[in-house]
Amino acid sequence: MKLRIGITCYPTVGGSGVVATELGKLLAEKGHEIHFITSSIPFRINKMYHNIYFHQVEVNQYSVFQYPPYDIALANKMAEIIKRENLDILHVHYAIPHAVCAILGKQMSDRDVKIVTTLHGTDITVLGYDPSLTGAIRFGIEKSDVVTAVSNALVDQTHDLIHPDKEIKTVYNFIDERVYRPVDSSELRKEYGIAQGEKVIIHVSNFRGVKRVSDVVASFNLIQKEIPAKLLLVGDGPEMTVVCRQVKELGLNDRVLFLGKQDNLEELYSISDLKLLLSEKESFGLVALEAMACGVPAIGTDIGGIPEVIEEGFNGYICKVGDVEEVSSKAIGLLSNEDLHRSLSDNALETARTKFHSKKILGQYEQIYRDLV
Numbered sequence: 491m492k493l494r495i496g497i498t499c500y501p502t503v504g505g506s507g508v509v510a511t512e513l514g515k516l517l518a519e520k521g522h523e524i525h526f527i528t529s530s531i532p533f534r535i536n537k538m539y540h541n542i543y544f545h546q547v548e549v550n551q552y553s554v555f556q557y558p559p560y561d562i563a564l565a566n567k568m569a570e571i572i573k574r575e576n577l578d579i580l581h582v583h584y585a586i587p588h589a590v591c592a593i594l595g596k597q598m599s600d601r602d603v604k605i606v607t608t609l610h611g612t613d614i615t616v617l618g619y620d621p622s623l624t625g626a627i628r629f630g631i632e633k634s635d636v637v638t639a640v641s642n643a644l645v646d647q648t649h650d651l652i653h654p655d656k657e658i659k660t661v662y663n664f665i666d667e668r669v670y671r672p673v674d675s676s677e678l679r680k681e682y683g684i685a686q687g688e689k690v691i692i693h694v695s696n697f698r699g700v701k702r703v704s705d706v707v708a709s710f711n712l713i714q715k716e717i718p719a720k721l722l723l724v725g726d727g728p729e730m731t732v733v734c735r736q737v738k739e740l741g742l743n744d745r746v747l748f749l750g751k752q753d754n755l756e757e758l759y760s761i762s763d764l765k766l767l768l769s770e771k772e773s774f775g776l777v778a779l780e781a782m783a784c785g786v787p788a789i790g791t792d793i794g795g796i797p798e799v800i801e802e803g804f805n806g807y808i809c810k811v812g813d814v815e816e817v818s819s820k821a822i823g824l825l826s827n828e829d830l831h832r833s834l835s836d837n838a839l840e841t842a843r844t845k846f847h848s849k850k851i852l853g854q855y856e857q858i859y860r861d862l863v
């Protein structure tokens with residue numbers, strides 16, 4: 491049965507925008523009609539799909555209002571699209587503002603559209619501590635028809651922090667394995683000046699404080715004392731200046747490559763031996779899954795959903811937040827043992843292709859939609 495599905499996300503925020511967009515694309519490929527209701531075109535829609543539509547939320551600035559009324563404009567646009575396109579489902583990513591806007595939009599439309607809300611983390615693990623917002627988050631969750639979260643850890647955290655009277659189902663994230671796969675990009679090693687025998691460690695993030703990129707650099711500093719290695723830092727964000735200074739102070743300028751924001755990450759992962767994700771908050775860690783799908787084992791921290799993606803000793807290692815000695819000793823052990831590395835790399839690929847396979851996750855979302863309509 492073909493469904494008409496509206497999707498709202500922050501199109502450019504990061505993992506949540508990526509997952510929402512990829513889900514829309516896969517649903518469209520299965521024949522559903524997809525209506526993105528967002529403030530700009532989701533950034534990964536890079537080809538024409540005849541059954542994907544984009545409805546832009548226009549937010550005007552009026553001198554009488556101190557803040558542009560995004561939430562109201564979004565709810566208004568949702569109501570318009572629910573009615574005009576006769577939506578069956580409105581799937582929103584983030585409890586606030588998007589679930590709350592969806593509830594208002596549904597009331598305004600006077601149609602029985604079903605609301606599915608997916609929690610990605612920031613709305614709970616950051617905003618959930620703000621008493622001025624918890625009531626609205628709880629309302630958004632309780633009034634949604636179905637609520638999902640991207641890891642078991644996030645389900646538990648949401649219950650602990652927000653106490654909603656609502657079941658929350660775990661539906662893991664996924665990646666498009668047609669894109670994230672081992673590719674032959676070995677010429678990049680030469681272009682980046684990576685010598686034969688040098689190991690490549692990669693970190694990808696938006697360089698927010700929670701990503702603890704300084705721990706990545708500190709761990710790398712210890713690793714490169716034992717093993718010839720280069721660190722690829724991919725992305726940009728608020729902590730970049732601090733990280734640049736740290737790299738200079740440690741005398742690592744010729745070993746750390748700042749690549750900025752990049753597309754085609756599969757090419758960078760395919761020349762990498764190890765991924766580091768040392769965040770202090772991370773409800774899932776989509777970038778770890780992206781790396782694993784390219785055959786790169788990962789070392790992550792023991793927080794949030796990371797241990798559900800990276801399994802200690804199987805496809806990578808888990809360390810305590812801030813323990814750069816533990817990270818470096820596990821990294822050195824892995825990078826200096828070829829057989830061990832090959833086995834973790836194979837297991838990383840297997841994890842991406844089984845536990846988190848896009849078909850499996852897509853099926854779970856489709857089941858949720860079908861049960862509702």
Ligand code: GMT
Pocket residue numbers: 503504505506507509610611612615640663696698700771772773774775776777794
């Ligand atoms: O981590 C970020 O800075 C971006 C954030 C977002 O809202 O896009 O990512 C969250 O959602 C991703 C997709 O579900 C998860 O992979 C990230 O772990 C999660 N980030 C945090 O929980 C801090």
